[in-house]
Amino acid sequence: MKGQPRRVVVVGAGVVGLSCAWFLQEHGAEVTVLERSEVGAGASWGNAGYLVPAMVSPLAEPALLREGVRSLLTPGSPVSVTGRPSAVKVAFLAGFARNATVSRWRRGMAALGPLAMEGLGAFDELANGGVAAEVHERTFRIGFTAGQDTAGFEHEFAHARASGQEVSYRISAGYEAPFSDQVARVLHLEGQRFVAPGAFLDALAEAVHERGGEIVTDVQARSIGFGPGGPRVDTWAGPPHRADAVVLATGAWLPELGRRLGVRVPVQAGRGYSCSIRLAEPLTGPVYLPGARVTLTPYGDRVRVAGTMEIADRDAPFDGRRLDAILRSIRPLIDGADWEDVREPWVGPRPLTPDGLPVIGATKVAGVHVAGGHGMWGVTLGPVTGKLLARQIMCGTGASELTPFDPLRRLR
Ligand SMILES: Cc1cc2nc3c(=O)[nH]c(=O)nc-3n(C[C@H](O)[C@H](O)[C@H](O)COP(=O)(O)OP(=O)(O)OC[C@H]3O[C@@H](n4cnc5c(N)ncnc54)[C@H](O)[C@@H]3O)c2cc1C
Numbered sequence: 001m002k003g004q005p006r007r008v009v010v011v012g013a014g015v016v017g018l019s020c021a022w023f024l025q026e027h028g029a030e031v032t033v034l035e036r037s038e039v040g041a042g043a044s045w046g047n048a049g050y051l052v053p054a055m056v057s058p059l060a061e062p063a064l065l066r067e068g069v070r071s072l073l074t075p076g077s078p079v080s081v082t083g084r085p086s087a088v089k090v091a092f093l094a095g096f097a098r099n100a101t102v103s104r105w106r107r108g109m110a111a112l113g114p115l116a117m118e119g120l121g122a123f124d125e126l127a128n129g130g131v132a133a134e135v136h137e138r139t140f141r142i143g144f145t146a147g148q149d150t151a152g153f154e155h156e157f158a159h160a161r162a163s164g165q166e167v168s169y170r171i172s173a174g175y176e177a178p179f180s181d182q183v184a185r186v187l188h189l190e191g192q193r194f195v196a197p198g199a200f201l202d203a204l205a206e207a208v209h210e211r212g213g214e215i216v217t218d219v220q221a222r223s224i225g226f227g228p229g230g231p232r233v234d235t236w237a238g239p240p241h242r243a244d245a246v247v248l249a250t251g252a253w254l255p256e257l258g259r260r261l262g263v264r265v266p267v268q269a270g271r272g273y274s275c276s277i278r279l280a281e282p283l284t285g286p287v288y289l290p291g292a293r294v295t296l297t298p299y300g301d302r303v304r305v306a307g308t309m310e311i312a313d314r315d316a317p318f319d320g321r322r323l324d325a326i327l328r329s330i331r332p333l334i335d336g337a338d339w340e341d342v343r344e345p346w347v348g349p350r351p352l353t354p355d356g357l358p359v360i361g362a363t364k365v366a367g368v369h370v371a372g373g374h375g376m377w378g379v380t381l382g383p384v385t386g387k388l389l390a391r392q393i394m395c396g397t398g399a400s401e402l403t404p405f406d407p408l409r410r411l412r
Contacts, residue, residue, distance in 0.1 A: 004394055005244035005367070006030060009233050011221045011257070014044035015197070015379050016371050017249030018204045019386030021213055022126065024247075027394035031213040032241060034233065036220035040201045042251040043378060046274045046346030048295040048306040049200070050286055051123065051193040051380045052140065053116035054160045054167045055153075058099070058108030058356025059270075059375050063152070065100035078293040078329070080322075081311040088255050089311065092268035095354025095411050106159075108356045111404035113163025115381055115388075118401070120193060122383035126204065133203035136298075137193045138285030143174065143183040143333060145291055150187055153290075157189075166191060177281050178296075180335045183289075194286050194297055196304075197379055224248060224257055224368055231367040245393050249371045251378075252314040252349035254359070262364030263407045267373045269314035269349030273323045274306035276344045280336030292329035302343070305330065314349040322347075350375050359407035360385055361392070369393060370407040 008024050010017045013035035021031045035041065068079050081093070099108075123135055144150060150171055157167045168190040174183040205215055222234045224246055233241040248257055252269040276299055283303050287296040294307035307326045310319075323345055331339060351373045353359065358373040358381065371389050374381050388399040 004396070007032075007243045008245045008247065008393070009034060009241045009243040010247045010249055011224070011233060012042070012249035012251060012253075013039045013205065013215060013217070014042045014249065014251050015201060015204070015382035016251070016374065016385055017247070018201065018208060019122075019382045020247045020249055020371055020389055021208045021386070022129070022131070022204060023386040023390035024394065025208065025211045025213060026129070027390055029394060031208065032243075033208065033213065033215045034219050034221055034235065034241065035215065035217045038217050039205045039215065040198060042253070043348035043350055044201055045198050046306070046344070046348055047197050047272070047379060048274070048286070048297050048304060049195045049197045049379060050140070050295065050297065051120060051135070051195060053119040053165055053380060054157055054189060054192055056112050056116040056119070056377045056380060057156050057159070058105055058112065059352060060096050060099040060108070060354065060356045061105045062100050062102060065097060078307060079309045083312045083316055086313070088266045088268055091266035092352065092354050093311070095266065098412060099355045104355065109159045110163065111357055113160070114401040115384055116160065117164050118384045118387075119380050122387045123193070125387065126207075126383055129207070130210075131203050131207045133195060133200040135193050135195050135200075137191070140189040140192050140286045140288065142187040142189065142288045142290060143179045144185045144187070145182050145333070146184045148291055150185065153187060178279050178283060178287065178334050178336055180333050182332055195379070196299060221250075221257060224261060224365070226365050226367065231365065244367065246368045247371055247389065247393070248368065251372055252351040254351060254370065254372045258363075258370060258407070261368055261370065263359060263370055265353050265359050265373065265407065265409065265411060267351050267353055267359070269312060270352040270375065271308070271310040271312050271314070271316070271347055271349050272306060273308050273326060274304055274344070274346045275323055275342050276302040276304050278302050278338045278341050279334075289330055289333050292326070292333065294326055294330050296334070309350075318345065318347045320345070351378065354411055358385065358405050360389055360402050360405040361407050363407055
């Protein structure tokens, strides 16, 4: 195809797909978003809503690998591997083990640095362009029990600083609400933000729609190909969608349609659970409990609790035992919660890659692009991904920040 694309079809209405749609519109594209279920049906709705560039890092690292191996023998632990051994899962676990080394983690940090650096700026662009979502800047507090070490976080922050981010934090003694007296030290991290992800997604979808974009729900893409008229998306019902360009943004479902596009990176679901509870004292800002790997985020007059990494089939049924385990793990650490009033139970699949890097860019099929695989950090990095990929598609010039995320890369 020659010239600037005019019509673009985006497959998947999560934070990444909708961000791509919005930034494509900035360049004048006519956009249609196809979603097999409803907006936010994947990982983008019930997550913790942290926008924390300072904490963006590849998931694969030696400590997590050790924890993963240990947790296979420990029921109820925050990391687990369940379900059938599918080809994607086996390839993911093998690749994850190979990538969980210090040198690869460093390389991953260097690749993610420029993306993280521009992450919050892309949220400002959305706000300035009329996306009516509330984005809050508050102090994040990370609570450590007596035996736990702050060094891992400080190490990560040093890398974030080295890549150009301003990271400001201090460490104090614990003993402040909502932490129980088991939390001995608190790290206060400044300059980061959070959103209510569902409300944010609604506002983004609304903005795409108001600017003339079409969001078609309950339509599942079946295959993506290239014909005489350019790229086309076939669906399980209705006529094919022809376009000048296509973006595949199907989160943990990426392998389904991605393989035939040459995307061999095994994107695996790392399922997380959330719910809301009420605290006696309203939460002033987000809280993280690293021992339990659980987040607490202000959520209206309640608090969203989120956690767990379940390497499992992305469509497996909700498992209430996982949510119970999350709540059990934080009970000794949080005071003043009503543990009986648990609402909005949710599960969603983080799209994980073995090297901890997303897949963003062109595929082997002309005019067809991929955006996904952001793992733990798809909300933080969704808008900047949309911004950079839209520029690459619409201006035809490669964004150097995206080079390490080549969807056609061969994993070592
Ligand atoms: C418990 C939990 C907490 C998290 N907390 C944070 C956080 O605090 N900060 C942060 O930055 N990130 C967080 N994340 C990660 C973040 O939620 C994800 O990285 C992000 O939502 C991925 O967005 P996505 O658009 O790529 O995928 P998704 O949101 O999963 O969207 C993909 C969409 O594609 C659709 N789809 C799939 N196949 C098809 C098809 N064939 N045709 C049409 N549509 C299709 C799906 O229905 C889905 O709606 C968290 C995740 C979890 C689970």
